[in-house]
Amino acid sequence: WRRFPLKLVEGVPIMEPIADNWEMIANFQARPDDLLIATYPKAGTTWMQEIVDLICHDGNAGKARRAPTHVRIPFLEICSPPPVPSGVEVINKIASPRVIKTHLPFQLVPKSFWEHNCKVIYVARNAKDNLVSYYHFDRMNLTQPEPGTWEEYIGKFTQGNVGWGSWYDHVRGYWEERDKRRMLYAFYEDMKEDPKREILKVMKFLEKELSDDVVDKIIHHTSFQVMKDNPMANYSSFPETIFKQSISSFMRKGDVGDWKTHFTVAQSEAFDEDYRRKMAGTSLRFRILFFAV
Numbered sequence: 146w147r148r149f150p151l152k153l154v155e156g157v158p159i160m161e162p163i164a165d166n167w168e169m170i171a172n173f174q175a176r177p178d179d180l181l182i183a184t185y186p187k188a189g190t191t192w193m194q195e196i197v198d199l200i201c202h203d204g205n206a207g208k209a210r211r212a213p214t215h216v217r218i219p220f221l222e223i224c225s226p227p228p229v230p231s232g233v234e235v236i237n238k239i240a241s242p243r244v245i246k247t248h249l250p251f252q253l254v255p256k257s258f259w260e261h262n263c264k265v266i267y268v269a270r271n272a273k274d275n276l277v278s279y280y281h282f283d284r285m286n287l288t289q290p291e292p293g294t295w296e297e298y299i300g301k302f303t304q305g306n307v308g309w310g311s312w313y314d315h316v317r318g319y320w321e322e323r324d325k326r327r328m329l330y331a332f333y334e335d336m337k338e339d340p341k342r343e344i345l346k347v348m349k350f351l352e353k354e355l356s357d358d359v360v361d362k363i364i365h366h367t368s369f370q371v372m373k374d375n376p377m378a379n380y381s382s383f384p385e386t387i388f389k390q391s392i393s394s395f396m397r398k399g400d401v402g403d404w405k406t407h408f409t410v411a412q413s414e415a416f417d418e419d420y421r422r423k424m425a426g427t428s429l430r431f432r433i434l435f436f437a438v
């Protein structure tokens with residue numbers, strides 16, 4: 146393992162092993178009952194994975210806890226050095242119905258998912274908290290490029306020069322497609338505000354009915370603290386040579402608005418000005434963004 150450089154796939158910077166195996170990923174064969182959980186990295190992927198897995202197992206935390214998150218819901222495009230099998234190889238062997246995680250921007254998702262009209266749950270997180278979370282993740286994830294200084298990282302993020310490319314293009318790409326696909330577009334901030342409301346939305350989308358008791362159980366098991374303490378959800382099963390959690394925990398803070406402890410006023414103002422330019426013309430709105438709000 147090492148910090149892999151980023152390589153372009155159709156203009157999007159992605160970790161080198163993924164780019165080198167791009168044909169295999171692009172040709173992935175989805176099945177009609179596959180469910181895709183799609184996110185920009187650090188938007189709340191693991192949280193949504195745990196919610197979906199518990200819903201699919203009728204809230205049975207014992208069953209859902211039998212293996213780490215990334216084993217229960219594998220990562221489509223991940224490619225590790227041999228002998229570790231690629232995400233595609235792993236997913237090809239899973240019995241249906243399958244739940245699959247991806248960070249690919251909409252235009253890079255294998256076409257087969259759309260040919261089969263697969264359901265997709267997208268989670269979006271406001272840009273500044275997403276950036277902060279990604280910065281700390283790139284410090285501890287020893288397979289991604291060094292983040293550099295905080296100031297440098299803001300530059301990389303705004304230029305889309307990080308793994309899986311531009312946050313702006315990513316969140317907009319799925320947003321523009323939401324009505325044309327079987328897609329639930331969820332927000333991290335909504336999940337924090339009212340987990341029950343958002344879990345019920347996911348259940349409705351998955352056409353799953355569960356008793357109030359079971360829903361309460363799911364809320365409990367997917368709360369930040371319980372997930373942080375759950376070795377099957379907190380990535381402690383990953384060796385320190387990949388995720389060096391002594392640098393920064395995978396389950397770091399789980400807050401909305403943590404960006405205010407990182408950005409200076411000047412950095413925030415410059416970020417906001419650039420944000421308005423990049424997000425002009427979209428109806429996509431995030432609730433927490435500016436100091437004034």
Ligand code: A3P
Nearest residue numbers: 187188189190191192278368369396397398399
């Ligand atoms: P922070 O770094 O801000 O703490 P992903 O799963 O996409 O990699 O996202 C990880 C981010 O989601 C981290 O954010 C992590 O703490 C947060 N997260 C994970 N589970 C959560 C939960 N149950 N509630 C709130 N935030 C959660």
